[in-house]
Amino acid sequence: MGFHLMGGPMALAGRVDLEERRQAALDLLTQYIRIVDDPRRIEEWPALFSDDAEYIVITRENHERNLPIAVIRDDSKDRIADRVTIIREFWGAGGRAADRHYNDAWPRHVVGPVWVEFSESGDALVGANFAVYQSVQVDVAPRLLAVGEYKDVVEFSGATATYKAKKVILDTSVLQDVFVYPL
Template sequence: MDGATQLRALPEDLALRVAVEDFYARYVEIANDPLRLEDWPELFTEDGQYRVLPQENWQQGWPLALVRAESRGMLKDRVAAAQGINTYTPRVMRHLVSNIRCDRAGSGEIETKANFAVFETMIDEPSRVFATGVYRDRLIEDTDGLLRLQEHVVVLDNDLVPNSIVYPL
């Protein structure tokens, strides 16, 4: 696409980008707030999928995931597990999402790609990098007009997995 064509396409593309960035801002607000963590599954469609896998598995097309949930009900189980861990060792999780790319796909879907970093701070320890990688997601506009994740694929930069990977990435 040349520069002039990009400028003519800007308003629609810009509206899409703003909507997707707003979605990720909402995602991060919920994932970072232990009092709102129960709302996290609502960011997914009823049959929404959540997978966390190492980069090598993604690149090779291997289906093996470190974490896999295939419905909102399974995501609610993950939230219960995360809340249980926070009871024993209080911590603060901080998500950063950047370099968001989005494109409309068929059937009203939006394909997105974004870099992420998650930091963990234990109450009596310095902050540390918890995980970094790339989100490769499919969003849809649900009947209530909100964007929801049909598929949230978290591709980790390395194979080392934090002990408390029950937290949403």
């Protein structure tokens, strides 16, 4: 009596390909968190997105009502890159302390659990709960900045995974503080 794979070798190849894509989508989320948690690496953030990607931060209430009103809506990689310019030039993230218009803040993302499903087109639909804390040098304790859920669409080109859409759904309609860094 031998081991039998249902579906034969082609089904196994399909599962291996999906597992590789699932891992690439998880690796993309890990890279996203590593970059946005380090203001010195903010220039790397746009490279995680496809050219026609969108980055949206929206309240849960507006998302569930299908209202197009977002806290942030960047509808292309170029606009995402513009956001980095604003962060660097106005807020002085990671630059000289004398040039900063904002306290030296370090965000920290706590993410999980993460789930991955696949659309019929082959894109990965990635979801995760998140909390973002902010540590500011002048404060004694970190502050909770935002809590919510990621609903992302990840597309693949060869072995490269990029965000086609990154939707940040905030559980509350008000943030505790000004935020300039990506959530």
